[in-house]
Amino acid sequence: MLKKEPWMRQFSNKPALILCYRLPVIALCTFIFWQSSYPGIISEPLFPYDDKVFHFGAYALLAILTARARKVEKPFWSPEKIKIIAILFACLYGLSDEIHQAFIPSRCASGYDFLADCAGSIFGCLFYLNFLSRKNES
Numbered sequence: 630m631l632k633k634e635p636w637m638r639q640f641s642n643k644p645a646l647i648l649c650y651r652l653p654v655i656a657l658c659t660f661i662f663w664q665s666s667y668p669g670i671i672s673e674p675l676f677p678y679d680d681k682v683f684h685f686g687a688y689a690l691l692a693i694l695t696a697r698a699r700k701v702e703k704p705f706w707s708p709e710k711i712k713i714i715a716i717l718f719a720c721l722y723g724l725s726d727e728i729h730q731a732f733i734p735s736r737c738a739s740g741y742d743f744l745a746d747c748a749g750s751i752f753g754c755l756f757y758l759n760f761l762s763r764k765n766e767s
Contacts (some may be wrong), residue, residue, distance in 0.1 A: 689753030719750035
């Protein structure tokens with residue numbers, strides 16, 4: 630029997646990779662789309678600029694999950710390439726979400742929300758690659 634190299638073992642169970650790493654990205658994107666298809670549930674803000682904090686957090690999580698998936702599925706990619714792809718994906722998804730909201734009654738597109746999305750994306754990706762993924766490697 631031919632022994633598999635370590636890098637080959639990582640790709641031997643593709644459905645498990647998809648389930649563990651891509652599915653959370655898809656689920657979060659679906660949740661964001663679903664949530665922005667309806668008017669807000671809470672009419673009064675919980676605190677000033679709470680929507681920006683929620684945007685920041687959601688897109689930080691999206692960038693973390695995207696970077697995590699890319700790092701596992703494409704182990705030969707450099708950290709810089711993973712950063713670019715994860716941040717770009719999350720920011721573009723934030724832009725598409727703002728465009729989507731422009732067509733929903735009682736919702737509006739906001740440049741400030743998009744800036745919060747981008748800031749969260751950058752923070753989340755850098756946090757994951759600089760702290761969380763290194764912690765898991767140790």
